[in-house]
Amino acid sequence: MNSGKERLINGIIKENPTFVLMLGMCPTLAVTTSAINGLGMGLTTTVVLALSNVFISLLRNIIPDKVRIPAFIVIIASFVTMLELLLEGFLPSLYAALGIYIPLIVVNCIILGRAEAYASKNPVFSSFFDGLGMGLGFSIALTCIGAVRELLGAGDLFGFHIMPTADHPWMFGGKEIAFFTPASIFVLAPGAFFVLACLTAIQNKVKLEGEKKGKDMSKIGSGCSEDCMNCGEEGCGKRRFYDTEAGEGPVGKKEEQKTEQKNIEKQKIAEQQKKAEEKEKVKEREEENNE
């Protein structure tokens, strides 16, 4: 589960951050007005994700558990700042198009999520590939959304005129063909939701079809997420939750737990009774004093 190839496949397809995990929705919906913007945002995030995963994984035994989130943010923010300056210097048009969403990569929940769920628990090599896979999955998703929105909303693709709009008609033997009218709603905010929903539906359809044919479409485990309620691993030593109604759980432990709980309850009741008695005594004394 920790080989590089598996991490890549997991990030791009099985646990695609946009279409499966539904993480990082803010940049997904906001910057995908064109395919170029989507690709640029995706690749920027990929670089940050891979580098921050590597460094968090390197420091995973040094960072104290209680301050791990601030520590992760510091690492992520340094890489984002570096990338922001690089973009401003070398790709000013992309920098202008992405705007506020570059600094916002710091709080992108994919990056923080991977740091928390994977990089802080796994070795450097697989963490790097996990970040790379997740980032590429994000890039592909954003490029797809951006391409569909650009095609329907402006008739272009990667900045080239594709559809026969009135401004850029197709020429066939001297005849102009211009049947396509761009639907500007797709460049606006509602279009992002429509396209995301449609692409997610297609992805789910493909997944279901694959499962019907017997292909393995299940997620590859990302290490322990400490979500024992939804985790199927019965033999896990760290298990804290047992679905006792379904008959799970180590035999013998149940009764012990029950007796323990009963004992605790008995102790509580006894304590309460003691307190009540003491109060009554105090009251009686006070009344005697008054008299």
Place this chain on the structure above:
Amino acid sequence: MSDLMKVSSNPHIRSKVTTGNIMLCVILALLPTTFFGIYNFGVRALVLILVTVAAAVLSETIFNKICKKKNTIRDLSAVVTGLLLALNLPVSAPWWIGVIGGAFAIVVVKMLFGGLGQNFMNPALGARCFLLISFTSIMTNFECDGYTGATPLASLKAGEQVDTVSMIIGKTAGTIGETSMIAILIGACILLFVGAIDLKIPFSYLGSFAVFLILFSGHGWSPSYISAQLAGGGLMLGAFFMATDYVTRPITKRGQYVYGIILGILTGIFRIYGASAEGVSYAIILGNLLVPLIERVTLPRGFGKGGEKA
């Protein structure tokens, strides 16, 4: 004796009213408006209406086929949706606008949320707003008698004088179904007579809108301005045919008054302070979204529940 022995579970007496019946009433009530639209705008209006209705019905059939569900076009709600949408289109719109709009109204707004009764938004208005945002120039290109011109409402917003009588009769520019106030009111009377709608929502809507105009429009108590605003645009069509949609209006009595007042205020805000002259469709859609909240605060109290605080 044998008849008496037949025991079945309730209900024992059933009303003859079905969804199909009500929808048929609505279609009948929309016919005066439709005919006036065709008379006013010519054959192109008829073609556009037919295309839009056909698109709505076809897309419902195809969606049910794909999802392997029972075909639900017999309840005629798709026809009503298509017709209402067509009445909300300008006559100069090309035929594919009707197709896209009809398909969007049925598939995205209605069927994806579970079909008739589950949609949270009026399908025809949802599709109209989708088209209005997508193809703004096509959807706001109004013409009358072959001339492209501003709607009376736009002229009114620009501060010009408008002929209120012609707005009431309907020989003005606008969408196919919104121009004639008289034709819409005839249809509304049919609905009221049959009992398909009541006056709670339309009256609270129009009333609160008029009050809002008096207070905030800057014209004060000016009967000519208020009557022009009431007769102009899609207000009448919206108040009687779309705000009263069974699915997307509140079911509680007090809720319907609240809903109407909210619609009136929203329409006033959009028409007076908005960039566009028209605001009925956005107002009704926003009102639709508020319906669950309205129903929650206006739940009638059960008998004997609560009472005076001791």
